[in-house]
Amino acid sequence: MTDDDAASQVGPISVLVVDDQQVVRKGLVLLIGMLDGIKVAGAACDGAEAVELALKVRPDVVLLDLSMPVLDGVEATTMLRERLPDTAVLVLTTYADDDSVFPALKAGALGYLTKDADDDQVEAAIQSVHAGQTWLDSVVQARLASAVRSGEVVPTRESCPRGSGVPAPALPDGLTPREAEVLALIAQGLSNPEICARLVVSRATVKTHVNRIFSKIGAVDRAQAVGYAYRNDLVGKG
Incomplete structure (x- = not known):
């Protein structure tokens, strides 16, 4: 590891929490604040506020709900990836259906968690996407693999990222x-x-x-x- 590599890893991973439900948002802030090596950079209640706040605080990771008013998670992900390419997006939602999975991955999200994830999964997902690796909930992996096998989607870098369990064109x-x-x-x-x-x-x-x-x-x-x-x-x- 070079000195620059070591320097880039100094300090906790900063996470911006985004969810329109106050109870969920506060719960995530509390949970993340208790994780070792991870800190909360801020919290937002919709996609538009998330983009605005992210540009100010420059978080390492944005933990982002998909179903939100004003600007939904997919649109917010697209804007975040365009404006803050070094910030990883980890989407969080109640559903693991392809209607939300595929657009989120195509928009540039590196991770996908369902809201029944436990604290260990949340921690592992944050660490993985911060390291540039893909994290997909096991249910999402199964759904994506099934969709590829059935021909519903064609595997690409976006739809089959590293760690998804589906081969992607390798560099x-x-x-x-x-x-x-x-x-x-x-x-x-x-x-x-x-x-x-x-x-x-x-x-x-x-x-x-x-x-x-x-x-x-x-x-x-x-x-x-x-x-x-x-x-x-x-x-x-x-």
């Missing part, structure tokens, strides 16, 4: 989609400051991505990274 050497995007920009000749401007993220974030990319692909400099990108047909990912 080489464990690269995440974001890391592949950064690598493609390096191969296109962009400097770290230029990548920051292109992706609208901090220099520290880009530096962390670059360090992780080099570690995964075994590159010692940008020239080797560029060669790797071309060999693995990743240049068009940025």
Whole structure:
């Protein structure tokens, strides 16, 4: 682990809680506040408030109900992923039906929990999506796999994310989609400051991505990274 990797993991994971039901919202705030290594960054009662508050507090994870007034969870997820690409979205809902599962995953949610999840599941889901991994409730996994087998949906990166139990097109050497995007920009000749401007993220974030990319692909400099990108047909990912 590099110094930058270690620095990026210092401090608790900050979570923004979003649910239109006051009892549920307060319960989640209380639960999350009791988890080790996780803190509550704020709470919102609808999707519009969630986006506005997230832009202010910049949480690591947004725990988001899907059925809300003003702006529903799917629309809020889309806006959050566009405006805060380094914030992971973990959706929470009463139902595990495909009417809400597939749009949420397509919008960019990394995790999907049903409201009967226990505290251990909530904790594990938050930690997983913060690490860039997918977390799907077991009921959701089963429903998604069934839909793919029956031809209801065609497996894609969005509908079959990592950890879903359904194969997704894999990137080489464990690269995440974001890391592949950064690598493609390096191969296109962009400097770290230029990548920051292109992706609208901090220099520290880009530096962390670059360090992780080099570690995964075994590159010692940008020239080797560029060669790797071309060999693995990743240049068009940025």
